[in-house]
Amino acid sequence: MDSSVTSLHASPIFGPVHSRRLGVSLGINLMPGDGKMCSFDCIYCECGTNGERTPHAPRPSREKVLQALEDVLRKRHDAGQPLHTMTFSGNGEPTLHPEFPAIIDGVLALRDRYFPQAKVSVLSNATMIHRPEVRDALMKVDNNIQKLDTVSEDYIRLVDRPAPSYSVERVIDHLCRFNGHVIIQTLFMTGRLTLRWTAGDGVETFDVDNTSDAFLLPWLQALRRIRPQGVMVYTIDRPTPCATLAKASPEVLDHIAGRVRELGIPSSVSY
Numbered sequence: 001m002d003s004s005v006t007s008l009h010a011s012p013i014f015g016p017v018h019s020r021r022l023g024v025s026l027g028i029n030l031m032p033g034d035g036k037m038c039s040f041d042c043i044y045c046e047c048g049t050n051g052e053r054t055p056h057a058p059r060p061s062r063e064k065v066l067q068a069l070e071d072v073l074r075k076r077h078d079a080g081q082p083l084h085t086m087t088f089s090g091n092g093e094p095t096l097h098p099e100f101p102a103i104i105d106g107v108l109a110l111r112d113r114y115f116p117q118a119k120v121s122v123l124s125n126a127t128m129i130h131r132p133e134v135r136d137a138l139m140k141v142d143n144n145i146q147k148l149d150t151v152s153e154d155y156i157r158l159v160d161r162p163a164p165s166y167s168v169e170r171v172i173d174h175l176c177r178f179n180g181h182v183i184i185q186t187l188f189m190t191g192r193l194t195l196r197w198t199a200g201d202g203v204e205t206f207d208v209d210n211t212s213d214a215f216l217l218p219w220l221q222a223l224r225r226i227r228p229q230g231v232m233v234y235t236i237d238r239p240t241p242c243a244t245l246a247k248a249s250p251e252v253l254d255h256i257a258g259r260v261r262e263l264g265i266p267s268s269v270s271y
């Protein structure tokens with residue numbers, strides 16, 4: 001793994017960026033600007049690995065987040081500049097922030113004051129949605145976007161690298177509890193991952209292609225249960241810490257989105 005090829009976001013506000021999925025989007029990063037904090041440690045993470053990106057600065061407080069956001073919104077509003085989305089993303093998992101529910105309330109109030117037409121989106125890895133206060137907060141946002149890369153627990157442990165207590169079945173159960181107020185985002189890729197064992201000279205290589213029917217069929221079955229309002233199908237876009245990963249082809253991504261639409265669920269594709 002080599003996190004030097006990856007990049008971190010400023011905190012607490014970054015951008016605006018022209019997102020492939022969300023238009024002109026102002027980023028809200030609830031993690032420190034000098035490192036990454038996440039309950040996953042995905043081998044494709046554009047912020048790098050948790051071990052190589054340990055932060056030293058604290059997380060920004062609710063007051064700091066809302067003050068910084070208001071400063072930017074006021075300036076954009078006064079200058080007549082557009083804004084389509086405010087997106088919680090950045091250097092890790094936003095719902096890990098202890099003040100996440102109160103920050104959501106504050107951001108929604110600022111949105112209503114300065115850009116009432118803008119959508120508030122949260123990009124999350126779904127590891128905290130078992131907490132009622134997190135789920136309640138996510139029910140208030142326009143785009144509650146939750147990651148589900150596959151339903152293979154082995155694959156998730158290899159690629160997303162959650163805590164040992166993680167259970168994909170439990171996560172799917174909790175995704176169902178949004179009663180359709182959720183958008184699923186799934187990253188498809190090909191390539192391989194090579195692991196070198198620190199004890200001895202062992203090397204093992206794993207295929208990380210999650211585009212075959214062996215992965216797709218159970219994932220589609222999970223979507224039938226969750227009944228999300230949409231599914232975002234995407235692939236690697238920027239440098240990743242693992243150099244041997246590869247993008248899924250546009251044809252494959254289109255095919256997958258088509259399979260989702262056959263279920264009656266809208267699906268977008270980012271190449």
Ligand code: SF4
Pocket residue numbers: 038039040041042044045046047090091092093124125147
């Ligand atoms: S969930 Fe997102 S932020 Fe966390 S490690 Fe994976 S890609 Fe990175």
